[in-house]
Amino acid sequence: MLAMPVAPALAPCPITRFITVYLADLAVDRRPATVDEAGRALRRFSLFLGSRPLETLARPDARLFLLALRQTRLSAPTCNKTFRHVKAALAWAEEAGVIPRHPWRATRALRCDAPSVRTVSRLEISRLLGACRSPAQRALILLMADCGLRTREAVSLRAAWIDFPRLLIRLPAEACKSRRGRTVGLTRRAMAALREAGMMRRPRALLFPGRFNAGRPITQPYEGLRALWRRAGVVGVPYDLRRTAITRWLSVGTSPNACASLAGHRSPVTTLKHYAAAAGENDAREAANRLDQEENHE
Numbered sequence: 001m002l003a004m005p006v007a008p009a010l011a012p013c014p015i016t017r018f019i020t021v022y023l024a025d026l027a028v029d030r031r032p033a034t035v036d037e038a039g040r041a042l043r044r045f046s047l048f049l050g051s052r053p054l055e056t057l058a059r060p061d062a063r064l065f066l067l068a069l070r071q072t073r074l075s076a077p078t079c080n081k082t083f084r085h086v087k088a089a090l091a092w093a094e095e096a097g098v099i100p101r102h103p104w105r106a107t108r109a110l111r112c113d114a115p116s117v118r119t120v121s122r123l124e125i126s127r128l129l130g131a132c133r134s135p136a137q138r139a140l141i142l143l144m145a146d147c148g149l150r151t152r153e154a155v156s157l158r159a160a161w162i163d164f165p166r167l168l169i170r171l172p173a174e175a176c177k178s179r180r181g182r183t184v185g186l187t188r189r190a191m192a193a194l195r196e197a198g199m200m201r202r203p204r205a206l207l208f209p210g211r212f213n214a215g216r217p218i219t220q221p222y223e224g225l226r227a228l229w230r231r232a233g234v235v236g237v238p239y240d241l242r243r244t245a246i247t248r249w250l251s252v253g254t255s256p257n258a259c260a261s262l263a264g265h266r267s268p269v270t271t272l273k274h275y276a277a278a279a280g281e282n283d284a285r286e287a288a289n290r291l292d293q294e295e296n297h298e
Helices: 015-026 032-049 060-071 077-098 120-132 135-147 153-154 188-197 222-230 238-249 256-263 268-274 281-297
Strands: 168-171 182-185
Touching: 015 032, 015 077, 032 060, 032 238, 060 077, 060 168, 077 281, 120 135, 120 281, 135 153, 135 188, 135 238, 153 222, 182 256, 256 268
Parallel strands: none
Antiparallel strands: 168 182
């Protein structure tokens, strides 16, 4: 833990300095995505705290902070994630001697239902492909829907990372959110879309370069994708394509551990909790049919 000098009388701690030291200590053993999330949470906490010293926090302030988060139109799960990051920072401050005690230790987060997983149906994918205005946009949609790539991973893709003969995409660590490289499969229709867009002839170039700088990927891909969703009349967000791919991997019998590896998750718990869609009537009927088959074999 990084040392944070504190006066014997526990002088008021500037919140900006506290955030800087805490994030530097967090970056020692946490992945960059976690540090970024903690930074956003603490910036919201800093706006709530204002000019008050950190030591003046009391337990009732926790509910006021959660209420302030909800008024910013954040979802309940996002509010809870922000609250957990702030509680972890306050626990660190107590251990480092910055504050005399943790005022929010016994305070619970908001109660909310488990988030529903929205997937895109085959018909909706067909409508999205039909609304695409270029072969490159069709290729981007299929890379997300079939290969489970995040939007930023898909737009940063280079042809050199694709093994076309073996139908594999090898993502380096710097291109992944978790900073851990991984390999995913490339479907034949996605490869056909890449060939149609002429992307297989540029082995060293970006597949989706920016409009004004061909050496950098698209800077604002979400705006174009949201416009595509509106043209196609599809409800949801572009990230639903990734959820769809992971749900389809599980539905065809891929193990949760393998799905977590393909998706770039550290644990299969994340894959099953946040990405796998709930079983529908067809899945329930199929499970019952399998039990019937086992009974007949016995």
